[in-house]
Amino acid sequence: MSTPSRRFFLGGALGAAGLAAAGGAGFSIARADEPEAQAAGRGTVPFYGAHQAGIATPAQDRLAFAAFDVTSANRDDLRTLLARWAAAASQMAAGLPIGAVETSPDAPPIDTGEADGLDASKLTITVGFGPSLFDHRFGFAPKRPAALADIPALPGDALIEDISNGDLCVQACANDPVVAFHVIRNFARLARGTAVMRWSQLGFGRTSSTSTAQATPRNLLGFKDGTRNIKAESEDEMREFVWVGAETDQPWMKGGSYAVTRRIRMRIESWDTDYLSDQEKVIGRSKTSGAPLTGSGEFDPPELDKRAKDGSHVIDVNAHIALASPLTNANKKILRRGYSFTDGIDQATGLLDAGLFFIAYQQDPRTQFVPIQRKLGQHDLLNEYIQHTSSGVYAVPPGLTGPGDYYGKALFA
Amino acid sequence: MSTPSRRFFLGGALGAAGLAAAGGAGFSIARADEPEAQAAGRGTVPFYGAHQAGIATPAQDRLAFAAFDVTSANRDDLRTLLARWAAAASQMAAGLPIGAVETSPDAPPIDTGEADGLDASKLTITVGFGPSLFDHRFGFAPKRPAALADIPALPGDALIEDISNGDLCVQACANDPVVAFHVIRNFARLARGTAVMRWSQLGFGRTSSTSTAQATPRNLLGFKDGTRNIKAESEDEMREFVWVGAETDQPWMKGGSYAVTRRIRMRIESWDTDYLSDQEKVIGRSKTSGAPLTGSGEFDPPELDKRAKDGSHVIDVNAHIALASPLTNANKKILRRGYSFTDGIDQATGLLDAGLFFIAYQQDPRTQFVPIQRKLGQHDLLNEYIQHTSSGVYAVPPGLTGPGDYYGKALFA
Numbered sequence: 001m002s003t004p005s006r007r008f009f010l011g012g013a014l015g016a017a018g019l020a021a022a023g024g025a026g027f028s029i030a031r032a033d034e035p036e037a038q039a040a041g042r043g044t045v046p047f048y049g050a051h052q053a054g055i056a057t058p059a060q061d062r063l064a065f066a067a068f069d070v071t072s073a074n075r076d077d078l079r080t081l082l083a084r085w086a087a088a089a090s091q092m093a094a095g096l097p098i099g100a101v102e103t104s105p106d107a108p109p110i111d112t113g114e115a116d117g118l119d120a121s122k123l124t125i126t127v128g129f130g131p132s133l134f135d136h137r138f139g140f141a142p143k144r145p146a147a148l149a150d151i152p153a154l155p156g157d158a159l160i161e162d163i164s165n166g167d168l169c170v171q172a173c174a175n176d177p178v179v180a181f182h183v184i185r186n187f188a189r190l191a192r193g194t195a196v197m198r199w200s201q202l203g204f205g206r207t208s209s210t211s212t213a214q215a216t217p218r219n220l221l222g223f224k225d226g227t228r229n230i231k232a233e234s235e236d237e238m239r240e241f242v243w244v245g246a247e248t249d250q251p252w253m254k255g256g257s258y259a260v261t262r263r264i265r266m267r268i269e270s271w272d273t274d275y276l277s278d279q280e281k282v283i284g285r286s287k288t289s290g291a292p293l294t295g296s297g298e299f300d301p302p303e304l305d306k307r308a309k310d311g312s313h314v315i316d317v318n319a320h321i322a323l324a325s326p327l328t329n330a331n332k333k334i335l336r337r338g339y340s341f342t343d344g345i346d347q348a349t350g351l352l353d354a355g356l357f358f359i360a361y362q363q364d365p366r367t368q369f370v371p372i373q374r375k376l377g378q379h380d381l382l383n384e385y386i387q388h389t390s391s392g393v394y395a396v397p398p399g400l401t402g403p404g405d406y407y408g409k410a411l412f413a
Numbered sequence: 414m415s416t417p418s419r420r421f422f423l424g425g426a427l428g429a430a431g432l433a434a435a436g437g438a439g440f441s442i443a444r445a446d447e448p449e450a451q452a453a454g455r456g457t458v459p460f461y462g463a464h465q466a467g468i469a470t471p472a473q474d475r476l477a478f479a480a481f482d483v484t485s486a487n488r489d490d491l492r493t494l495l496a497r498w499a500a501a502a503s504q505m506a507a508g509l510p511i512g513a514v515e516t517s518p519d520a521p522p523i524d525t526g527e528a529d530g531l532d533a534s535k536l537t538i539t540v541g542f543g544p545s546l547f548d549h550r551f552g553f554a555p556k557r558p559a560a561l562a563d564i565p566a567l568p569g570d571a572l573i574e575d576i577s578n579g580d581l582c583v584q585a586c587a588n589d590p591v592v593a594f595h596v597i598r599n600f601a602r603l604a605r606g607t608a609v610m611r612w613s614q615l616g617f618g619r620t621s622s623t624s625t626a627q628a629t630p631r632n633l634l635g636f637k638d639g640t641r642n643i644k645a646e647s648e649d650e651m652r653e654f655v656w657v658g659a660e661t662d663q664p665w666m667k668g669g670s671y672a673v674t675r676r677i678r679m680r681i682e683s684w685d686t687d688y689l690s691d692q693e694k695v696i697g698r699s700k701t702s703g704a705p706l707t708g709s710g711e712f713d714p715p716e717l718d719k720r721a722k723d724g725s726h727v728i729d730v731n732a733h734i735a736l737a738s739p740l741t742n743a744n745k746k747i748l749r750r751g752y753s754f755t756d757g758i759d760q761a762t763g764l765l766d767a768g769l770f771f772i773a774y775q776q777d778p779r780t781q782f783v784p785i786q787r788k789l790g791q792h793d794l795l796n797e798y799i800q801h802t803s804s805g806v807y808a809v810p811p812g813l814t815g816p817g818d819y820y821g822k823a824l825f826a
Contacts, residue, residue, distance in 0.1 A: 062590075062617075101635065102701050105690030112685055113635020113700060114618075114753070117628070162760055177475075177590075177617035178631075181755060185633075185765065189685050197765070200757045204475075204590035204615065205527075215530070218591075220598075222514065222526020272525055272602050277518030287526060288515050340527070342594060343756065344613045347575055352598065352610070 041175035044120040047093035049399040054124030056232035058211035060173040063203030063339040064180035067166025068195040086406035095120030121176035128394025133167045145250040147364040155377030163199040163390040203339020224290035230335040252410035255398030257361045260369045263390035266355035282381040284319030334360040454588035457533040460506035462812040467537030469645035471624035473586040476616030476752040477593035480579025481608040490607045499819035508533030534589035541807025546580045558663040560777040568790030576612040576803040616752020637703035643748040665823035668811030670774045673782045676803035679768035695794040697732030747773040
């Protein structure tokens with residue numbers, strides 16, 4: 001198969017209209033005055049590079065996540081889609097529409113327009129491939145990485161298939177929710193005829209810091225979350241735990257990572273009636289300060305062996321932080337990048353359908369997320385208050401090298 | 414019935430623990446460093462005053478809205494609830510938790526904690542009463558304002574009862590979604606045993622400006638929305654169209670307003686395939702600039718009578734802005750304060766469940782929202798692309814005068 005021409009990309013990015021004027025320059029769309037354009041949270045994140053943005057990028061405040069199923073069995077359709085997405089993503093990451101809003105009156109606008117005039121707001125777009133993409137349809141089976149194993153059934157799972165898995169995933173993160181939503185909407189539109197959105201999830205507040213420059217946020221349990229998370233500044237840990245390297249059986253994944261997503265519903269009404277002392281026992285930390293129960297400062301290392309005078313562990317052996325700690329997980333870590341969510345009232349119960357949409361990046365889920373979650377699912381004191389209702393795992397390929405590159409190009413070679 | 418004591422309020426706000434140390438002072442909760450605390454979007458909005466905040470307040474970026482049904486038929490229970498809400502709201506509006514997170518280890522934390530360390534982010538909390546609150550249960554029937562009439566069936570309605578109406582409503586707006594969500598969660602918690610949340614709606618981007626200092630945002634149709642909205646700086650219009658005055662049959666509502674909410678789902682996939690010229694015809698404005706089709710600047714007044722050379726109206730007589738214009742509505746206006754929403758994928762159709770959660774404040778829905786929407790529902794070209802799926806109308810009483818006051822105090826007199 002020949003290399004796609006430049007026209008292929010532009011035609012893809014711009015849809016049927018395929019105007020020659022496009023490609024990232026030449027738009028003259030008036031932008032709203034931005035007197036605070038220098039404020040934190042605004043500006044662009046570089047799109048091209050060794051890794052896809054949205055993994056090591058300091059976690060933005062808002063998430064729009066979507067999984068897609070490919071409905072065409074035509075390999076060229078899929079290739080066109082992935083090239084369209086790449087071209088569109090490069091535009092949006094630069095704070096530009098994916099194409100002109102005003103072209104011909106006799107054509108639909110190329111960009112849907114709702115983000116017009118908004119700052120890029122640190123937008124990152126991260127694309128991944130689910131295990132099902134490597135089935136018989138596209139001839140990708142020989143290129144399926146061993147690390148992209150299906151997530152096995154785990155203790156306590158209450159998964160809903162309609163909102164789990166998917167052939168493709170898109171994680172859009174930004175400090176403006178309209179900017180993030182604009183991505184998944186336009187990706188869905190570019191996919192028409194080739195793929196359909198399978199499920200989506202909005203997140204309204206980050207629940208992890210991924211940079212030493214960020215304060216630790218709180219999740220909907222009211223506790224600080226992600227105190228001991230991998231920070232992107234720790235290049236050694238990123239190399240050891242997050243980025244795919246020489247260990248992979250699939251060289252096309254080098255520089256990539258594996259995303260695991262879990263929609264974790266919290267029984268917050270029950271949690272809210274629990275005593276402070278029990279909440280702190282369940283988590284293993286002090287609620288207000290975030291300090292481990294063995295320390296006084298948020299960043300004091302938890303002392304899991306420390307005993308009280310009566311001989312009991314100060315941090316319960318089944319406390320969430322004890323079971324999730326690298327100390328009890330063969331020193332394995334994952335990079336968490338989750339968001340709080342609420343999807344309104346569960347009409348069946350009258351309870352809030354809210355919780356944490358967990359996203360974690362890692363080098364190999366088989367030795368990182370899966371064993372950690374197996375143990376948590378069995379023993380975590382927190383299980384009384386949470387339920388995993390959705391699961392996904394995706395191979396996130398390395399970053400795109402420049403305007404000629406597209407997601408999964410190596411799969412089509 | 415005697416006047417509630419101060420203890421009544423504090424006890425209410427603080428739940429069973431009812432600590433004497435509370436009441437807005439004395440919390441020593443560490444707050445995250447806020448180097449940009451002076452940036453726009455942060456800080457507090459005064460809570461007490463002639464009107465409830467959240468109506469004339471410049472529209473914040475995020476919404477958490479909830480409607481509640483009162484499950485107790487006991488008038489004192491309802492009064493206690495409304496006093497608890499008032500005390501809690503005053504705390505949260507000041508950027509404080511509703512009570513201590515760390516009190517006794519043997520009690521649940523009073524505040525759920527997720528907003529701890531976050532700035533008030535211009536939080537406003539606005540409480541209203543639905544028509545059903547004035548039924549036989551609490552003896553309020555003689556105090557039901559005539560303007561709080563049930564919204565009649567309107568052309569094109571596709572209302573879902575489970576997400577419509579309700580005895581009470583709470584609109585929480587802030588520039589941080591966690592701060593807004595924190596309000597409805599804690600209100601639900603304070604209501605336990607007396608009222609249950611009936612439905613809720615998150616909004617992720619304001620779709621109206623309500624101040625001359627704000628730029629006009631875009632809705633999910635990609636068009637600027639609210640260009641001709643009432644601006645709070647126009648005191649004459651606020652008095653004529655928004656605030657309840659001497660015209661009311663219920664003096665307790667003076668200084669209040671009436672909120673109408675409509676969840677307007679947009680068929681965005683269809684809209685996105687519509688030609689630019691047709692989109693602009695439907696709305697009556699230019700997509701990028703927001704100018705009416707008879708002008709060149711966003712704020713040029715639409716000329717509804719202007720004809721093209723072929724004799725046709727330049728702005729279609731059934732264009733959205735033509736039908737919604739005060740010029741064709743007996744010069745009536747409403748204050749719009751809506752938000753974009755998306756609630757994921759409609760599993761039945763695979764389409765995005767997204768649109769605009771419309772909120773409008775007015776002096777009398779019978780002569781403002783209802784006739785305008787009746788006409789829009791019949792003739793608006795936009796009807797091909799939208800559907801009203803939820804409806805609510807609420808009497809929003811005036812502002813609270815100070816710490817002794819509570820929502821609906823006059824109803825219990």
